């Protein structure tokens with residue numbers, strides 16, 4: 001008999017305006033290269049635009065993740081002995097997660113804790129997965145590590161934590177910061193806990209550029225929405241028509257970078273910040289990085305951060321790896 005889906009969420013205003021404002025001031029005052037943290041791309045509008053990006057023919061990453069989890073979730077889950085509780089870092093709308101939860105629900109009742117800084121992404125996740133048999137969902141509107149700590153505190157003795165970090169979101173971190181982040185996740189886990197980490201692999205650059213600069217302009221809108229969000233929430237006066245979406249491949253760092261380029265010299269004021277900012281013609285604000293990996297490097301990243309790799313699965317159409325680690 002189907003169990004009644006449990007839908008709840010733990011929400012507080014994790015991104016306070018003063019935090020947002022001070023991050024914006026620090027980023028726009030950064031000597032040399034102005035930057036804004038990518039986590040602010042995901043307000044209600046940004047999260048909705050990201051879901052559209054996942055539908056774009058040019059953005060193969062998300063479809064590859066879905067294809068792989070549909071195909072391999074049974075195998076992956078068999079390697080993670082139960083009982084387990086599932087925590088997902090940056091779940092977004094949770095579309096890929098369905099396959100993992102379905103595979104687990106064949107053997108046990110599943111408590112699933114999506115953790116996302118975006119309340120609207122969590123809402124969609126609960127809509128997407130809230131009706132699954134044998135699955136209870138409690139969403140945490142939190143930053144990754146804060147949320148994971150809360151989830152870890154809820155697990156019962158004898159339960160293994162199975163952490164999902166899908167969509168190659170790890171690629172938003174610089175490589176050293178990625179190692180550090182995996183180490184911080186490890187410090188919340190117990191020996192034997194599992195981590196499924198998706199990593200986008202290196203591939204020909206023209207296709208990668210198109211994935212982040214699609215002809216329909218959806219990714220450009222996603223990027224520019226960060227300035228629109230600053231206008232809405234912090235009383236900014238960014239004129240979006242004076243910025244262009246720019247995507248670059250950095251060969252040395254093996255990453256895609258998303259920037260917003262000022263097309264003119266301009267002065268911007270942000271009421272909450274209290275100080276004006278100036279941008280030169282051609283100057284950019286760096287908004288997101290997406291690092292690309294080779295499979296061996298991912299195993300080493302895990303090993304440096306306190307895990308052993310128990311399996312890697314690959315997609316051939318859009319090179320992507322699902323990497324299963326255990327905390328050691």
Ligand SMILES: C[S@@+](CC[C@H](N)C(=O)[O-])C[C@H]1O[C@@H](n2cnc3c(N)ncnc32)[C@H](O)[C@@H]1O
Pocket residue numbers: 038039042047050054062065089090091092093094096115116117118121142143144145166167168169
């Ligand atoms: C690239 S999307 C990936 C979504 C989903 N995992 C997928 O693969 O389609 C990244 C998600 O992480 C969330 N996120 C970004 N930074 C975060 C942070 N510091 N703490 C918690 N969630 C964060 C965003 O709101 C967004 O939903």
